[in-house]
Amino acid sequence: MRIKKKRRMGVHIDMTPMVDIAFLLLIFYMTTTQFKPPEKKSVDLPSSHSQISLPDKDVINVTVTKEDSIYVEYIIKRTVTIDGKDVSMPTRIYDEATVHNVGDYINGARVRNPRAFLVIKADKKSSYGTMEGIMKTLQEQNLSRFQIVTSMEQDI
Amino acid sequence: MAGAPVGGNRPARGKKAGIRRPKQRIAIRIDMTPMVDIAFLLLIFYMVTTVFSMPQAMEVNLPPKTEEDQILKIKESNVLIIHVDENDEFYWNMGRELPVLMKADSLRKLLVDQNKANAKLNTLVIVHKDARYKSMVDILDEIDLIERSFNAATARELEVTIKEFNDPSNDRYDEFKARRFSYRYAMAPWEDRDTRIIDKVLSLQGGE
Secondary structure (H helix, E strand, C coil), rough: CCCCCCCCCCCCCHHHHHHHHHHHHHHHHHHHHHCCCCCCCCCCEEEECCCCEEECCCCCEECCCCCCCEEEEEEEEEEEEECCCEEEEEEEEEEEEEECCCHHHHHHHHHHHCEEEEEEEECCCEEHHHHHHHHHHHCCCCCCCCCEEECCCCCC | EECCCCCCCCCCCCCCCCCCCCCCCCCEEEECHHHHHHHHHHHHHHHHCCCCCCCEEEEEEEECCCCHHHHHCCHHHHHEEEECCCCCCCCEEEECCCCCCCCCHHHHHHHHHHHHHCCCEEEEECCCCCCCHHHHHHHHHHHHHHHHHHHHHHHHHHHCCHHHHHHHCCHHHHHHHHHCCCCCCCCCCCCCHHHHHHHEEEEEHHHC
């Protein structure tokens, strides 16, 4: 009996569908990615079950770090003259504040943008006393509505 | 293989002008491997850096500055007091009872039970200055959650969706508003008196 010689065949896999899917995913991720705005101080957020999503513009951000230092951060439109033309450029303002003058900084930011939301972003290990002080100051300055940033808690 | 010249074998024009030979078609094969490599690299980069869990926000409305005529008098038997001391330990008591230590994760059960037992319940939250901010958020979150779940139950009872229940343009909004549960609570500053009370509780516990 004759043994048939195995014939080696070059396997050719059509990669087109895979590449299609890869590009599809690539485009999806490229369009949906929102890069985290650069943070000068990182905070570890406490968790909650709240489902309100955070506004992404017109925000006055008050950051409380775990060392209890307070920063007020907001974006203003500043007019810059380039080649004799006035161009408005968004500029990030970043100020360190204390429990007592945080209200003044917030009011200063509100004058520039009256629609801005007040958002407090505090580290979960920061002390309650700081927050209590901020809330007291806000109450005295009639800034009674604000939002506190939390991360999502899964269990219900 | 890559980028073979197009029509490279075209005959040189010369003497035999006039006689046209059919063009020889050559299949072009472009090596796509590097492109696919880059595509996958980018894909992996975006997949890794994408953050899907955007932070949530909790709405807080502070009461306006208290004035003398705004002080509400509440029966002591209707007041649930929650203390959080500097070590983030939770204590609860009704009115003038002595506070009892409790676990932070039993807070929800306590609040639900007490609210079901007493419809006129007011909760007073007293947090020590050195307690962690997380404790405050936990309490506010539980209160918010109870409010939402009670309203969801009422909406189910009335056979409307929670969206209709919260919609101010709904015809039955006034009826809904009357049935809406809103948690009555207040935050009070921690005073020396609170330190004494908690110390007393701790010393009693130690004596046992």
